[in-house]
Amino acid sequence: MASVFTYDPDPPRVSSPWIQADDADSSPGSGAAVTQTGLLSEYGVTRLEPEPQTGPIEYKLHLLLRSRRSYVYMSTVRQKRDKLHAQLGDIAALYSASPTPSSSSQPRQERLQRLTTQLLWRLQQSSPYHASSSREVRIPKLSDGKGDAGSPDAHGRQMPGLEESQGALYEIGVADDGTLVGLSRDELEESIATLKNMAASLGCGVTVLRMVIVGDCEWIEIAEPDGNAARKPVQVTKQDKLWVAEALITPNTEVQRSKSLQDVKSHDGSNGATPLQSSTSTTAPPGHAKSTTPQLRVTLTGPIASGKSSLLGTLSTGTLDNGRGKSRLSLLKHRHEMASGMTSSIAQELIGYKERLIFNFSHRNIESWLDIHDYANNGRLVFMSDSGGHPRYRHTVFRGLMNWAPHWMVLCIAADDAEVTHDMASMVMDSADTDLVKAHMDLSLKLDVPLAIVITKLDLASKASLQKTMTKILAAIRDAKRVPKLLQPDQQPQEQLAEIPQADWDKVQNWVGMIGEQGGPLKHVPIVFTSVLKGVGVGLVHALLASLPLPGAPTTTPQAGSTEVKAQPEHPEDLFYIDDTFSLPRSFDDSPSSADGVIVSGHVRFGSFSVGQTIVVGPFSTGHGRVSASEDQSSPDERGSPMLNAVAAEHASISRSYDTPPVIAADEWPRGRIVSIRNLRLPVGTLEAGQVGSIGIVFEHVQTELMPLNSETPQIRRGMVMATPPVDALGSEVTLQAARGFTAEFDEDAAQFPPLGSTVNVLFGCVRTAARIVDVSTQRRETAATSDVDEAAVAAEHRSEERVTKVTVELVHSRKWAELGTSVIIMGNGSQDGSGLQGFVGKITHVVS
Known part of the structure; x- marks a missing residue:
């Protein structure tokens, strides 16, 4: 539960047992355009290897939902000579000696459900993403007649995780030990029809890869006499070939937007298919087109020992703390976190709400995030990120506040902070002057993000300590010209909450209604008092999360201060900020022009992204496989090394080429194609603006006269973006221009900034990198001031002058994508208070490409 995305980068491969060892690397679906038919002698085998217990291969004697006919003779089954010449009345006894059962003792619907569940398991064996859900498989309802394959209720919703499966192979007519028993043609076609039903209920399609004749069979049918009722029925001997079929079951994909239709690879094999293949392949709609449930992103921040992880653990699991960190155990990723009690990594959890109902892991029917999606449908999903509080792990604070672009910040402060601040500061920084609470509050109040404060550990604080803590908090809020609102909880313990208490719900609803009329969320700061040991205030926090x-x-129109900023002319239509990457097995595209894929996680800034869509990723500085090792790294104070110590000496050469356009690499923005999308672990076809998710990409290899074919997968880094390039008036694609520097506006005085030529850390979007200060200047910004009291004064608006500081920086390591109006933090080489959180917060107003 402590990670958003979990993948197995090397799932079992789908390899046909019919393929010889020298062809083992061939994909079973690569040559499936036409079904292969022939004799067993053409393959040079007499039997297959025994069925593997695990993996994506399944042997089935048949998939009939009715009783199978009795055969008099099967060349593939060894029988005694005398039994083959027995009387016709002994046919049933003869067939019972065969290794294939004549009928199934299960009802048809029950057998179909068991077979479908088995198919789901085989498909999951080749999926790099192993999703668990309490959702039951939707089995098609069979009619009372023989039209099982044509059931109108055949298609179901694709099960989570299957869209990334490499598929499963079914060997029909084969025993578990690999014996090629075979089926008559009509029974084989009926088995394939059943397999189509099974696959369709899981959102998959079926393609028959090969049909092989393995022997002969003979059976007897009873024929009614024509026109003479007095005549007795006669026995007719019929003969046929015994067939074995190999079928590939793969998930179906569907493009959600017409502009990417030409980039989608067909999975139904209909192009160039024979009549037989057309009858044995099917398509089904994808599981989810998109998630329509409103989503709120919240980042928890606060100093060490402020109870952030314990609060998140209680909210997401319903487990109260025992005073020794019990409630946060599900969030910890590393052993040293358990030993030291300090969170060093970012943990994320998902909580669902529907009116007053709470959907977390305390719910008995919820096993994963997929279940939370189902229960909270059309309600609200709250995606919460935890962060470290120790100054050593301050990078997680900035990552949570910047990279994930939270809608709200929740600052956790211990109620007994006034009693433990001195000892805690001495322990973490060897200095009693470090006030981590003040450092976190100052940073949170500077950012242009709504803030809520949760006072934790209410059970440990005395009245005097709580009063001192609240005095400091309220003073900081008023200095930032914001309005605090105290939300007092009931003192009754609340454990295993299934729904929000009515009293807590009413308190929050009244406050939410008030802020809409008085300045908006950014101006108001709610303060909630909690104790996860006793359960006090937990319901109030749930009410707040469900109502914020x-x-x-x-x-795409950014804002900087009070002045609207003109958007870049080459602004992309869709933009996705990349925060992390994962490996993606090469299972979506067998084309030689495609490289191995990669999975990127982050959030959609604007626009939308769909499966099959063509995109570009970057910017890359020197080529796909030769990205600088220093890219996206911090400055010397973050790494503890003397890197770039001589930057000040280079100040004389800073202006040498800053106004000269750089040479842009030909592969700065490599092109790729989206093959899978997840929105908070939910498989979807489209990820929309403001949503968090992971996207699987397969890159294209480009070969030109000047550049040979490059088979390396681009090394995507945190801080890059994925985008859809814009199109000019003539319909030509416009190349995106990355930034090698930018200018930002700040409210701080210019004298507070480091001197020219200094190396600083800059944070914007998902980027964290080093930069040089090129210029610092003070300018005047005119803002309109109006009076809310005197209407005459409103009509006669007067203008006041406000000074702002403009800082221009040059990126040291590589070019980045910088968007106008984006919030930026500039941090010098060191922190006066020792917290590492001191910085200048502003907005980007100009980008230098």
């Missing part, structure tokens, strides 16, 4: 106002839809 959601921001408007992201737009």
Whole structure:
């Protein structure tokens, strides 16, 4: 539960047992355009290897849902000579000696459900993503007649995780030990029809790869006499070939937007198919087109020992703490976190709400995030990120506040902070002057993000300590010109909450209604008092998360201060900020022009992304496989090394080429194709603006006269973006221009900034990198001031002058994508208070490409 994305980068391969050892690397689906038919002698085998217990291969004697006919003779089954010449009345006894059963003792619907569940398990064996859900498999309802394959209720919703499966192979007519028993043609076609039903109920399709004749068979049918009722029925001997079939079951994909239709690889094999193949392949709609449930992103921040992880553990699991960290055990990823009690990594959890109902892991029917999606449908999903509090792990604080672009920040402060601050500061920084609470509050109040404060450990604080803590908090809020609101909880313990108490719900609803009329969420700061040991205030926090106002839809028109910023002319249509990467097995595209894929996680800034869509990723500085090792690294104070110590000496050469356009690499923005999408672990076809998710990409190899074919997978780094390039008036694609520097506006005085030529850390979007300060200047910004009291004064607006500081920086290591209006933090080489959180917060107003 402590990680958003979990993948197995090397799942079992789908390898046909019919393929010889020298062809083992061939994909079973690569030559499936036409079904292969022939004799067993053409393959040079007499039997297959025994069925593997695990993996994506399944042997089935048949998939009939009715009783199988009795055969008099089967060349593939060894029988005694005398039994083959027995009387016709002994046919049933003869067939019972065969290794294949004549009928199934299970009802048809029950057998179909068991077979479908088995198919789901085989498909999951080749999936790099192993999803668990309490959702039951939707089995098609069979009719009372023989039209099982044509059931109108055949298609179901694709099960989570299957869209990344490499598929499963079914060997029909084969015993578990690999014996090629075979089926008559009509029974084989009926078995394939059943397999189509099974696959369709899981959102998959079926393609028959090969049909092989393995022997002969003979059986007797009873024929009614024609036109003479007095005549007795006669026995007719019939003969046929015994067939074995190999079928590939793969998940179906569907493009959600017409502009990416030409980039989608067909999975039904209909192009160039024979009539037989057309009858043995099917398509089904994908599991989810998109998630329509509103989503709120919240980042928890606060100093060490402020109870962030314990609070998140209680909210997500319903487990109260025991005073020794019991509630946060599910969030910890590393052994040293358990030993020291200090969180060093980012943990994420998902909580669902529907009116007053709470859906977390305390719910008996919830086993994964997929179940939370189902229960909270059309309600609200709250995606919460934890972060470290120790100054040593301050990078997790900035990553949670910047990379994930939270809609709200929740600052956790211990109620007994006034009693333990001195000892805690001495322990973490060897200095009693470090006030981590003040450092976190100052940073949170500077950012242009709504803030809520949770006072934790209410059971440990005395009245005097709580009063001192609250005095410091309220003073900081008022200095930032915000309005605090105390939300007092009931003192009754609350454990294993299934729904939000009515009293807590009413308190929060009244406050939410008030802020909408008085300045909006950014101006107001709710304060909640909690104790995860006793359960006090937990219901109030749930009520707050379920009711916090959601921001408007992201737009491409940025804002900087009070002045609207003109968007870049080459602004992309869709933009996705990359925060992390994972490996993606080469299972989606067998084309030689495609490289191995990669999975990127992050959030959609604006626009939308769909499966099959063509995109670009970057910017890359020197080529796909030769990205600088220093890219996206911090400055010397973060790494503890003397890197770039001579930067000040280079100040004389800073202006040498800053106004000269750089040479842009030909492969700065490599092209790829989206093959899979997940929105908070939910498989979807489209990820929309403001949503968090992971996207699987397969890159294209480009070969030109000047550049040979490059088979290396681009090394995507945190801080890059994925985008859809814009199109000019003539319909030509416009190349995106990455930034080698930018100018930002700040409210701080210019004298507070480091001197020119200094190396600083800059944080914007998902980027954290080193930069040089090129210029610092003070300018005047005019803002309109109006009076809310005197209407005459409103009509006669007067203008006041406000000074702002403009800082221009040059990126040291590589070019980055910088968006106008984006919040930026500039941090010098060191922190006066020892917290590492001191910085200048502003907005980007100009980008130098």
